[in-house]
Amino acid sequence: xxxxxxxxxxxxxxxxxxxxxxxxxxxxxxxxxxxxxxxxxxxxxxxxxxxxxxxxxxxxxxxxxxxxxxxxxxxxxxxxxxxxxxxxxxxxxxxxxxxxxxxxxxxxxxxxxxxxxxxxxxxxxxxxxxxxxxxxxxxxxxxxxxxxxxxxxxxxxxxxxxxxxxxxxxxxxxxxxxxxxxxxxxxxxxxxxxxxxxxxxxxxxxxxxxxxxxxxxxxxxxxxxxxxxxxxxxxxxxxxxxxxxxxxxxxxxxxxxxxxxxxxxxxxxxxxxxxxxxxxxxxxxxxxxxxxxxxxxxxxxxxxxxxxxxxxxxxxxxxxxxxxxxxxxxxxxxxxxxxxxxxxxxxxxxxxxxxxxxxxxxxxxxxxxxxxxxxxxxxxxxxxxxxxxxxxxxxxxxxxxxxxxxxxxxxxxxxxxxxxxxxxxxxxxxxxxxxx
Numbered sequence: 218x219x220x221x222x223x224x225x226x227x228x229x230x231x232x233x234x235x236x237x238x239x240x241x242x243x244x245x246x247x248x249x250x251x252x253x254x255x256x257x258x259x260x261x262x263x264x265x266x267x268x269x270x271x272x273x274x275x276x277x278x279x280x281x282x283x284x285x286x287x288x289x290x291x292x293x294x295x296x297x298x299x300x301x302x303x304x305x306x307x308x309x310x311x312x313x314x315x316x317x318x319x320x321x322x323x324x325x326x327x328x329x330x331x332x333x334x335x336x337x338x339x340x341x342x343x344x345x346x347x348x349x350x351x352x353x354x355x356x357x358x359x360x361x362x363x364x365x366x367x368x369x370x371x372x373x374x375x376x377x378x379x380x381x382x383x384x385x386x387x388x389x390x391x392x393x394x395x396x397x398x399x400x401x402x403x404x405x406x407x408x409x410x411x412x413x414x415x416x417x418x419x420x421x422x423x424x425x426x427x428x429x430x431x432x433x434x435x436x437x438x439x440x441x442x443x444x445x446x447x448x449x450x451x452x453x454x455x456x457x458x459x460x461x462x463x464x465x466x467x468x469x470x471x472x473x474x475x476x477x478x479x480x481x482x483x484x485x486x487x488x489x490x491x492x493x494x495x496x497x498x499x500x501x502x503x504x505x506x507x508x509x510x511x512x513x514x515x516x517x518x519x520x521x522x523x524x525x526x527x528x529x530x531x532x533x534x535x536x537x538x539x540x541x542x543x544x545x546x547x548x549x550x551x552x553x554x555x556x557x558x559x560x561x562x563x564x565x566x567x568x569x570x571x572x573x574x575x576x577x578x579x580x581x582x583x584x585x586x587x588x589x590x591x592x593x594x595x596x597x598x599x600x601x602x603x604x605x606x607x608x609x610x611x612x613x614x615x616x617x618x619x620x621x622x623x624x625x626x627x628x629x630x631x632x633x634x635x636x637x638x639x640x641x642x643x644x645x646x647x648x649x650x651x652x653x
């Protein structure tokens with residue numbers, strides 16, 4: 218029955234694929250108040266894309282996930298759901314530049330096939346098969362997300378962000394959520410509360426601060442197995458804000474005592490050798506973030522009294538102010554995050570006593586304020602370099618939100634309040650999608 222219905226739909230769709238694409242579809246993206254992107258976005262400038270599937274639960278589930286992933290990539294105008302073949306005959310696809318067809322793969326119906334078609338040329342740009350054995354599991358969701366990212370790559374040249382996750386802290390616990398806001402889980406940690414989660418570049422390990430009886434160490438934890446190691450420090454104190462180097466061989470973090478806080482680097486590859494990079498007497502140096510080439514570190518320092526954004530070489534030399542604040546207009550700076558393309562650094566800065574998210578363009582040193590509604594802090598970049606996640610009270614409670622820096626589109630990622638310190642993962646392979 219399913220196969221017969223889809224054969225009818227296929228005939229209608231193939232006829233439509235020969236029709237010219239209609240340019241100028243109406244933009245339905247809302248630009249929320251309190252986001253300041255500083256660009257003019259032309260409605261309809263993004264290509265339209267439709268996702269069609271036969272009438273069966275598994276196909277509709279895949280269709281819904283893929284359509285949502287493509288929508289959240291912010292690269293397309295997603296054509297509204299096509300409920301039946303009549304909608305196809307009425308020309309609902311004509312607003313689309315691309316169509317994603319969801320179908321069974323082969324006569325055995327043991328897999329779902331996704332195919333991306335360019336409407337104007339009727340050319341197939343990509344095909345991916347998904348096994349049906351594990352429908353609904355985390356691995357299945359990961360496979361669908363990965364396929365969505367490949368659709369984005371085939372159409373636009375670079376992949377999407379569907380096959381990514383975010384770590385964050387809520388109620389002292391480490392939490393994990395997919396980039397579409399679904400599949401939230403607790404990550405068992407070495408101690409509670411846990412703070413400052415960070416991802417290794419291969420997505421296999423995380424680092425975080427654990428509050429245990431013996432102190433507040435930095436813990437390295439393998440996600441798949443739960444195996445843990447502790448970063449050794451030579452003296453008692455607070456260890457916070459870890460971040461892996463782009464090659465995963467080093468871990469920068471801040472170690473604080475009553476005399477102040479400084480940035481250190483630990484050799485993860487060798488499992489030893491903690492090196493101190495700053496020497497601020499009775500000042501705080503913390504929140505290190507690596508440049509994508511691993512040659513520099515940006516960090517926050519209070520050596521000039523109010524915390525400001527600094528930069529230094531990876532060996533600690535050449536320390537200098539990177540982004541000064543405007544006295545009387547803005548206040549202390551915190552939470553820097555270097556963009557994946559190396560061209561910008563996001564951070565939070567107080568405006569009238571309330572933290573807001575800013576982005577510093579490294580080429581021009583121009584600083585752009587991104588948010589303006591509620592408290593907005595702890596920015597973290599998606600691997601595509603165009604999306605930022607951050608903690609915000611704009612909805613009343615403190616939850617995670619995502620903004621697309623190209624269009625200003627804003628969406629809420631978590632609900633329930635209490636979310637903070639998000640860390641966006643790299644793109645994850647299926648083997649890295651294991652959940653405890």
